[in-house]
Amino acid sequence: MEVNEALLTRLTQANGIAGNEKAIREIFKDETKDVAEEFVIDGLGSIYGKHTGNPDGPRVLMAGHMDEVGFMVSQITDKGFIKFVPIGGWWTQVVLAQQVTITTSEGKTFHGVTGSKPPHVLNAEARKKPVEMDDIFIDLGAASKDEVLSWGIKPGDMITPYIETRRLNDSPFLLGKAWDNRIGVAVAIELLKNAAESGHETVLYSGATVQEEVGLRGAKTSAHLIKPDLAIALDTGIPGDTPGMTAKESDNALGKGPQIMIFDRSMISHKGLREFVIEVAESENIPHQFAFTPGGGTDAGSFHQALDGIPSLAITIPVRYLHTHTSIIHEDDFINTVKLVTAILKRLNHESLQTILANN
Template identity: 40%
Template sequence: MGLALLAAPATAQDRTARLLGELADAHGPSGFEEPVRKIVVRELAPLTDSIRYDGVGSVIAQSGTTGPKIMFDAHMDEVGGMVRRIAPGGLLTMQLLGGFLDQVLIDKRWTILGSKGPVTAVTGIRSVHTVAAEERSRLIPRDMIFLDVGARTAAEVEALGISPGDPIVPWSPFEIMSGGVRYVGKAWDDRVGLAVVIEAMRRLKETGHPNQIFVAATVQEEIGLRGARTAADIIKPDVGIAIEAGVTGDMPGSPAEASQARLGGGPGIFLFDSSTIPNRKFVALVKAVAAAERIPLQLDLVQGYGDDSGAIQATDGGVPTVNLVVPGRSLHAHNGIIDRGDFDRMVELVVALIRRLDAKTVAELKDFTPR
């Protein structure tokens, strides 16, 4: 593979773009992953030997019955919310699911998934004409935010099929941006990871691999890495590879210490985050595979970030793990952006990596005998 970082324009959607769009548009906040699960099972069924589920709803698809057990992980849930209270005047409050900045919540459209179908809601904001000058630059805290569905009373809200506990997701349709190589949408964390896993399994189905691959499409990552833990309890992997959406530091005003990654710079690997420090031998192997395949690899250390590899690592007496990331800009908000070239090179990287994980290599990753 060459070192050029730009993918061919894909304004006319190819299979991968269609899959990315379908996954991004699917509604699936933590605990409500059913629409995403349906897509994942449909895609993985012809690519794997069997599919089962853990007790909280994670998908576990197996390919191969001999060799090391590789847990190949991406989570299905996205940041979102659920209806908390319905006020007498027809406004609603929201319980957030996952990490949002307060400033991204105001004046946005949302979709409430009620019993009678989806309902559009708006997190309203007072008109500038009624806000005192000293308040205009102040941040509106999340506990002051209300959802407006156009109802005048609580009874009208209930007539729409909305009740407390109903899931809420950002409204942000997928779109291919000008130039054809960057995609905007919601939920790249972690629908981009799911798409990587699916496309990698498509290639491995064609070429074969020396492992038992257990694809884990997990639930409730955004509220505590829950599905990864329960899925790993079932799989008992020899090694774990988590595929995530990374963060970039290429926005104006971004602190240099926040992230070194940039959009379009290639796939990344986290050397540290708040949930895990990866296995050092595994990191070295990823670097070696990327170099051999001539794939640019971005190295990053990120505070305030947790991922499924942290849960996988701490199961069954300890599992060597790495967290590989497709860089994403403006994540955990309505309009995240990814680069198609980063995605394609991540697929190439994980396919090459999994082919290298034979029994001897995996045994070396797990050997901590002093030399």
């Protein structure tokens, strides 16, 4: 499989925080319009391409999430600076001195940079402490509040990190914003194409949810709408291959394959589904890793609690520097994740579903 870098660039450079995922939804539709039988969209905006291999087969939901972490305009000061609220989880140390994009409700974009009071004027004790989010602002180069308002910027407008997606020094490592979770959306796109090409024994809904970063919200509405027999969240996870990380925190690494999530803050993975996925990975010789993330969660956390309880699991791609402007993936992990979910789909049928359910 060749990596479609144009698709990954298109997805990561699109701007879309929770509640503002339209641009990514349109990319998904454009990329899959030739293979999806229809698009199923819930009331919040989560989207799925449906493909039927066997109309009497199990209903299978596989989904990334479209939203990225970002900010929202909350106030414009008299001197034209922007105050904001975080949308999704941010660590203040990675917010300072970064470039951002503000997108108005009309779709106009404005470039800015985050700033704060300089350390030169702080006392020694204050310099030891992280800057509070409330003390960070955005500088657009505006002279006044009236000037900012004349541009059409107002409270509620979306703010996203700004960075150009690129391959790092001719390596297999890809740098960009929003790998969490546009890489999961890319997996869902490739899965739908593979399903149409090679066939399967399910009714597949492959797509992406909204508002994962603010409480797994789109997963709730999607599960209610689709009513799948099983669900797999396609998301991102924590590697432990950078300086200072310990094996206890994570023994995973970029380039070593997709992570099969065993346990996280939002769920314990369904045992029968987990064993099924592991068996598929082993029999197909697909590199894979096991992940435990007590400090994070995925849409599977909402999928598994929906309706009468949906057997669910998260398959994640390790990403360095999650929830920052500058995250990194390894292209082999993307390739092997697509291989894994495609192999899983090929083996799913009524018989394998019953085995999964019986082994919980």
